[in-house]
Amino acid sequence: MSNLSEHEIRRREERAKLEDLDVDPYPPQGWEVTAHAADVLAGFDDAKHQPNEDGEAKETWRVSLAGRMMSKRVMGKAAFFDLQDESGTIQVYIRRDDLPEHYYNQVFKKLLDIGDVVGVEGFAFRTRMGEVSIHVERFELLAKSLRPLPVVKEVEGQVYNEVTDKEFRYRQRYVDLVVNPHVREVFRKRARLIATLRHFLDARGYLEVETPVLQPLYGGAAARPFTTHHNALGMQLYLRIADELYLKRLIVGGFDGVYEIAKDFRNEGLSRFHNPEFTMLELYVAYKDYAWMMDLVEEMIEHVARELHGTPDVQVGDHAISFARPWKRIPLFEAITEKTGHDLYGKDRAALAAAAEALGLEIDETMGAGKIIDEIFGEFVEPHLIQPTFITDYPVELSPLAKKHREKEGLVERFEVIVGGKEICNAFSELNDPEDQRRRFEAQARLAAAGDVEATREIDEDYLRALEYGMPPTAGLGVGIDRLAMMMTDQASIRDVILFPLLRPEAPAPATAKEEAAAEAEP
């Protein structure tokens, strides 16, 4: 108990006093909610609902709400407090003489705090100061709060004592959500974003499926996996880095359009743009190619922007971005030529390395031709692509699962969408030639053997077997949902669109003590 703050000690004492007064701090029953704060504020009609001098209204509007007490202003025998529910905040007026004997003096005034969850029932009215409020006639404590909640105040748009500490906000997201209304709005938008994508795809008849998170072989992307172990089977498993290879098995199986909104896991560093677990939309449609997929992506993302903002124009950081169709489409090598003056198409590794060095990039021996092109693009082109842009036709060595280009030697039919200088989509005509696919896997295995930690070492024989049965020509798409959410909600960090981003654990004192004891016991 000694490590509790004065506030925490006092609230525990209050809890005990409540129980002494037969007020259950955690009553078992619910509370009938007939209205939310925002409904009352929006629906209050002075002509109908406002009581006159005698307390009579043409039409008394009785409401019952539940939520958290966010402030408390006691003025002797009456008090005001702010009640926050999921919709917003409304002021509540509470009088001693409207409540059961002694409840106001002994319970409400003395034992209830900011942060407590309460139910109120009463009628809506407008105070002398002009604020629509609830005049309480029935009041109940629904859950006692034992920790002090940060108190944030807002006056005429000016916010005081706003909780801004990132660590506090991410570790205690529940508090962040309580005290920062704009954070709740970000996650509502994210939910709407995903729902909109799902409806868009469902409306076109594509089937939403679920594929394994735990995979005996990982593939479908270049990344290091997390590993885990299944006890009963005694086998190592990987958390998926992509669901691509399973979804294409389903195309082989005869579903002509499948998608999954999946958590993927990549064992990489953390940054403003990377969380080790993240959400990806993958879509595969049979009998289509990447050109068709570009049309679909444009339509889908514009639709999302309109659903979330009512317009295809979205402010992202310093940029006013328009998702209105059509978007610019430019082949990768043309884009590079445009920005750097170097035409790199068809050049061998030595020529590419020379160009890169002429541009001031550092090149080392381990970088292949594809990697050098990728570096040049990432450095000189990608950051300048602010409006949505399709970059098309990538080098084959960067794309082991994409079909070779129908005309351009050494390229594949692939595109990425760049917005605000960041990739948000990756798509291609899927490689369905099993023998070509085997050669690509073998090339990856050689890279892995040569020390590339992100190349897939093992060949997925079952995937090749599936392709050998015959996969229709197929267009595939991957959309980074977190990064799309960052744009659509104008957040600069991926942690601000993930409810519980990965952080290092808070150092728990007991563990430290245990370790010290173990260390002392060792010699």
Next chain:
RNA sequence: GAUCCCGUAGCUCAGUUGGCAGAGCAUCUGACUUUUAAUCAGAGGGUCCCAGGUUCGAGCCCUGGCGGGAUCACCA
């Protein structure tokens, strides 16, 4: 993994040249039946992230560590 910045009361933050650890809000006591950052009078509250070092004396200087942020590296 590297570099830079940050860590002080429940929250937001000051803290002088190294010299008794502060403010606002929150909390507590009292007053107040339409207040609204309610007000008025009074009061309490600190592992200054942790561990060492320098010093008569460290929130402040030095070393190491922990945690967070930004940039970079990494990242189909």
